[in-house]
Amino acid sequence: MSPLRKQRLAAVLFILFGSGLTIGVVLFALQENVDLFYEPQKVVGGDAPIAKRIRAGGMVEKDSLVYEPEGLGVSFVLSDLRGSRFEVRYKGLLPGLFREGQGVLVVGQLDTSRVFYAKEVLAKHDENYMPPELVGMGSES
Amino acid sequence: MGSIKDAFHRMGSPRFFYLGSSLWVRGLYVGGIVSLVIGSFWGLVLAPPDKYQGDSFRIMYMHVPSAHLAEMVYFACAVAGFVYVVWRMKMADVFIAAAAPVGAILTSLSLVSGILWGMPTWGTGWVWDMRTTSVLVLLFLFFGLIALRQAIPRLDRAAYSVAILALVGVVNIPIIKYSVVWFTTLHQPASITFVNEPTIETSMLWPLLVNSIGLYIFVAGVILAAMRVEVLKREQATEWVRTITRSMQR
Numbered sequence: 001m002s003p004l005r006k007q008r009l010a011a012v013l014f015i016l017f018g019s020g021l022t023i024g025v026v027l028f029a030l031q032e033n034v035d036l037f038y039e040p041q042k043v044v045g046g047d048a049p050i051a052k053r054i055r056a057g058g059m060v061e062k063d064s065l066v067y068e069p070e071g072l073g074v075s076f077v078l079s080d081l082r083g084s085r086f087e088v089r090y091k092g093l094l095p096g097l098f099r100e101g102q103g104v105l106v107v108g109q110l111d112t113s114r115v116f117y118a119k120e121v122l123a124k125h126d127e128n129y130m131p132p133e134l135v136g137m138g139s140e141s
Numbered sequence: 142m143g144s145i146k147d148a149f150h151r152m153g154s155p156r157f158f159y160l161g162s163s164l165w166v167r168g169l170y171v172g173g174i175v176s177l178v179i180g181s182f183w184g185l186v187l188a189p190p191d192k193y194q195g196d197s198f199r200i201m202y203m204h205v206p207s208a209h210l211a212e213m214v215y216f217a218c219a220v221a222g223f224v225y226v227v228w229r230m231k232m233a234d235v236f237i238a239a240a241a242p243v244g245a246i247l248t249s250l251s252l253v254s255g256i257l258w259g260m261p262t263w264g265t266g267w268v269w270d271m272r273t274t275s276v277l278v279l280l281f282l283f284f285g286l287i288a289l290r291q292a293i294p295r296l297d298r299a300a301y302s303v304a305i306l307a308l309v310g311v312v313n314i315p316i317i318k319y320s321v322v323w324f325t326t327l328h329q330p331a332s333i334t335f336v337n338e339p340t341i342e343t344s345m346l347w348p349l350l351v352n353s354i355g356l357y358i359f360v361a362g363v364i365l366a367a368m369r370v371e372v373l374k375r376e377q378a379t380e381w382v383r384t385i386t387r388s389m390q391r
Contacts, residue, residue, distance in 0.1 A: 008227045015308055023312045027323075035325040036270040057325065095264030097193055105327055122264045127332040129198060130342040131189030 037105050040084040043114065050110045057105040057124060061085060065100055078104070078116075090118040097123035153230050155372045156381050166366045173359025180352030188345050200258040202349055206356040208251035208276065214244035214360065215279060215307075216314055218286065222307035225300060232368075234300035235375070237286060237307055239367035243360060245283035252276060263327060271320035272328035275313055282310040296375070 001009070027034060037055035038048040048054055058078030065076040072091050079085035088106050098104060103126060108118035151157045184202035191198035218237050225233040255273070256266040267273060286303055293299035321330045332340045339346050376382045 005227055012223055012226050012308060015305065016311070019309045020312050023316070027316070031324070034271055036268065036327055037325050039325060095262075097262055097264075099193070102193075120264075122268070122327060123262060124327055125194065125262050125329050127329045128340045129194075129201075129332065129345050130192050131344065132192045 040078055040080040040086060041082070043086045043110065043116070044084045048110055050112055053107070053109060053119075055105055055107050056086075056110075056116060057103065058085075059103050060098070060100050062100050076100075078106070086114055086116055088116040088118050088121075090121055092121070094121055095123040097125060153232050155232065155235070155376050156379075158232060159369055159372050159376075159385075162365055162369060166362055166369070169358050169362030169365060173355050173357075173362055176351055176355030177359060180348050180350075180355050184345075184348030184352060188348050189342075191345070194262055197258060197261045198345075200254050202352050204251055204254040204258060205349060206353040207247045207254065209353060210356050210360050211244055211247035211251055211276075211279060212314055212317060213357075214240050214247060214364075215282065216311065218244065218307045219311035219314075222304035225304040226308065231300075231375075234304065235368050235371045236364070237300075237303055238290060238371050240364050241283050241286040241290075243364055243367065245280060245287065247360070248276065248280040248283060252280065268327045270326035270328055271324045272317065272326045275317045275320050278313055279317060282306075282313060285310070 037057040040056070040058040042048050043056050048056060056078065058080055061077040061079045065074065067074050072093065073089070074091075074094065075087060075089045077085050077087055088108075090106070090108075095104075098121065103124040105122040105124050106116055106118040107120040107122070108116055110116050151161075181202060185199050188199070190196050218240050221233040221236040221240075224230050225237070252273075255276075259268075260266045285306055289306055290299045290303050293302055320326060321328055333346075333349075341349065373382055373385075377386075
């Protein structure tokens, strides 16, 4: 390789390294802000701010979904399946994919007793795809 | 060794490239379209519906290949930018010029299909999570590659600037890929990885693979055809291009 090309090669590698490092450091510094939602552990642990519009996510706990006798109000518990759990109250239509055991994302506010008042509920689909006749078989966690 | 080096030099020659690639374009178009038709019919009609999503999951047969190809086309642009900056190979720049619009279209397809899938599945078409945002950045990078070239009249300067932009932008590719691992996102993690078994049931996985390979082949054909046009444009003053255009007019 000629000296000129070697020099260009070094310059290119430097550019790649420099831009990679810059973006890496920025992402590392912003990690908290880049996360889309608070996980249950952070909601329970007090990392999530109270009375501010935030997003939180978790799995809808089995047998925790309660419909209010009148109206569209529901309440359910979101957990990370590792012991952290918090209650969510919501009034409105739930997304079609919403069910117990499903990961969901809620947008709203926490009150001082760590109950989450959701204005919006989004279903977070996981990476598993299977036809209906295989329900209950295989790797369902 | 000699023949490999010769082949490399010949590939760098616009004339050899143009004359040698015409059959390739047809072959790639036929192969790509045939696999896309098979894969789409298989995925949209024959494959079973998803347990929870029903039929709306079928959008992935378009979403996943186009998103994957968009990333790959950008990565190829960055490699071509590398080759251009170090070796000043003209064909590398021809590749970026031809591939950038194709990449922009693929990225748009993946964004639009993602929004259409998100509306029934998530309950919203768009969230500013790291995956969706970084793919939007990818779209703007492709726009940047196109716009930067048009903004600089001198061909070699434009080629150099575009190559540098393509190189710098490549840091976005690992961000897209690992955004769903490093950060909390609404977008799900990858179902198909190198290390683990796919988490898509086999009868749903096959059409996805056929469509992905089909799109690879088809996109290769489209980029090759666009490169041929670009070569003709750039070499229009040369004798061999004039001979070709004269024979076409007759």
